[in-house]
Amino acid sequence: MRLATFNVENLFDRAKAMNLDTWAEGKPVLDKFARLSALLGEINYTAARKSRMVELLTSLGLAKSDEGPFVRLRQNRGDLLKRPKAGPVEIVANGRADWSGSLELIEKPVDDEAMRNTARVMMDIEADVLAVVEAESRPALAAFNDEIIRGLGGAPFPGVMLIDGNDPRGIDVGLLTRPPYQIGPMRSHVDDRDAKGNRIFSRDCPEYGIGLADGRVLWILPNHLKSKGFGSAKDSNARRLAQAQRIKSIYEGKRSDGEDLVAVVGDFNDTPGSDALQPLLRDTDLRDVFTHAAFDDGGHPGTFGSCTASNKIDYILLSPALQRDNPRAVPDIIRAGQPWRTPFPPGQEVERFPRAGWDRPKASDHCPLTVEIDWPE
Numbered sequence: 001m002r003l004a005t006f007n008v009e010n011l012f013d014r015a016k017a018m019n020l021d022t023w024a025e026g027k028p029v030l031d032k033f034a035r036l037s038a039l040l041g042e043i044n045y046t047a048a049r050k051s052r053m054v055e056l057l058t059s060l061g062l063a064k065s066d067e068g069p070f071v072r073l074r075q076n077r078g079d080l081l082k083r084p085k086a087g088p089v090e091i092v093a094n095g096r097a098d099w100s101g102s103l104e105l106i107e108k109p110v111d112d113e114a115m116r117n118t119a120r121v122m123m124d125i126e127a128d129v130l131a132v133v134e135a136e137s138r139p140a141l142a143a144f145n146d147e148i149i150r151g152l153g154g155a156p157f158p159g160v161m162l163i164d165g166n167d168p169r170g171i172d173v174g175l176l177t178r179p180p181y182q183i184g185p186m187r188s189h190v191d192d193r194d195a196k197g198n199r200i201f202s203r204d205c206p207e208y209g210i211g212l213a214d215g216r217v218l219w220i221l222p223n224h225l226k227s228k229g230f231g232s233a234k235d236s237n238a239r240r241l242a243q244a245q246r247i248k249s250i251y252e253g254k255r256s257d258g259e260d261l262v263a264v265v266g267d268f269n270d271t272p273g274s275d276a277l278q279p280l281l282r283d284t285d286l287r288d289v290f291t292h293a294a295f296d297d298g299g300h301p302g303t304f305g306s307c308t309a310s311n312k313i314d315y316i317l318l319s320p321a322l323q324r325d326n327p328r329a330v331p332d333i334i335r336a337g338q339p340w341r342t343p344f345p346p347g348q349e350v351e352r353f354p355r356a357g358w359d360r361p362k363a364s365d366h367c368p369l370t371v372e373i374d375w376p377e
Contacts, residue, residue, distance in 0.1 A: 001181060001373055004127035005222070005265040005316055007304075007366035008118050009134050011144040015105035015169050017070040029070045032056050034231065037103050037168070040080070043095050050091040057081070063089050067106070075101040105169055115148060118364060123154040125334055125368050128178050129210060130157070131222035131265045133366075134171040138162040141174050163188045165203035173222040173266060175208045184217065185209040192246060200246045202226045202239070207250070216261060219254055223247060223266035225276075240269060240276035248279040251286065251319075260321035262286075267314050267366065286317040289331040289371045303333065303367045306342055316369050331371045 017026040017033070036056040039049055061068025064083065066075065073080070078099035081091050093099045110118075122130065135141045142160045150156050161183050162174030177183055187207040192200045203224045210218040226239040247264060254262050264286060270276050272288065280286060289295070290312070302311030316331065323329075335342075335350040342365075 001128045004125045004370040005131040006368035007133035007267045009364045013107040016108045072104045119148045130176040132174045133224045133267045136170040159183045181210050184211045218261040221264045225268045227269045244279040262319040264317040289316045294330045334368045
């Protein structure tokens with residue numbers, strides 16, 4: 001089996017604030033969107049909360065209309081606010097129960113060539129089981145599989161699964177499989193909560209069971225941990241640490257149940273030496289395939305952006321049974337979908353897909369990881 005993971009950075013549509021020339025340009029919008037969403041979710045709107053809501057609404061371009069340049073306010077029932085002809089916005093709702101609606105990030109279509117390059121990468125991987133990160137939804141993943149991959153002459157994946165997660169931006173984790181590997185039992189952890197009642201996972205940590213010919217089950221746990229993109233570094237690090245601790249607990253639960261074949265994969269948004277990832281990388285018997293003695297990173301130890309060591313954020317972690325019986329399971333990194341702004345020194349050049357641009361079009365800023373695994377007896 002060839003197992004792979006790939007952060008596709010959306011398939012058809014992506015939030016406009018996440019698709020600007022640089023991440024730094026969109027970060028303030030995402031920060032304000034997150035803060036306003038949290039305030040709108042409060043049971044009671046105090047005077048201080050209302051004042052902060054007005055500031056954020058104005059900053060997001062929603063003072064005159066329910067649609068700003070990057071964010072849309074939907075008021076389906078009741079009124080959150082009124083906009084006097086003279087003067088600032090006024091919050092008229094006194095709590096979340098007074099109105100029904102939502103705050104949404106406005107999306108724009110992914111560049112056509114970028115979409116095709118994403119499909120080309122997924123075809124080049126030749127994976128039997130592919131964990132997909134940052135896909136909009138199961139219908140979007142299925143349509144991309146059936147229409148774009150097929151349209152480019154590729155063979156669509158017969159198995160397509162994605163469980164909606166907690167992120168309103170439509171960047172969830174899913175799984176694609178080819179025969180003889182079929183998705184069997186599944187479990188979501190989308191509603192797992194911490195001691196304070198907060199949801200732990202930014203997206204989800206689903207468990208997908210893949211039936212093997214001998215009757216055993218390979219468990220794939222795709223993940224997309226909290227990014228460093230917005231919010232304070234302290235809060236982001238704490239959230240990733242809590243997520244890693246919960247994944248550790250889920251993994252150890254599988255092992256306690258007698259499940260020996262487990263792979264934890266995806267975009268962990270942090271480096272191997274980070275404190276946040278130590279519950280997985282130090283405190284379990286999982287092994288990062290990048291630590292294989294025969295692995296050659298070609299001078300590019302990272303998996304994202306410039307591919308330096310500080311950008312090693314994507315992982316395939318294998319349980320001991322998978323490690324023990326796969327001594328030759330050397331990972332591979334597919335870099336052909338990256339933009340030209342990713343530097344590759346002389347002698348280390350990478351052949352890229354046609355019409356790849358300086359920043360876009362591209363397949364993704366993330367490189368897919370793959371590894372060939374066999375089954376222990």
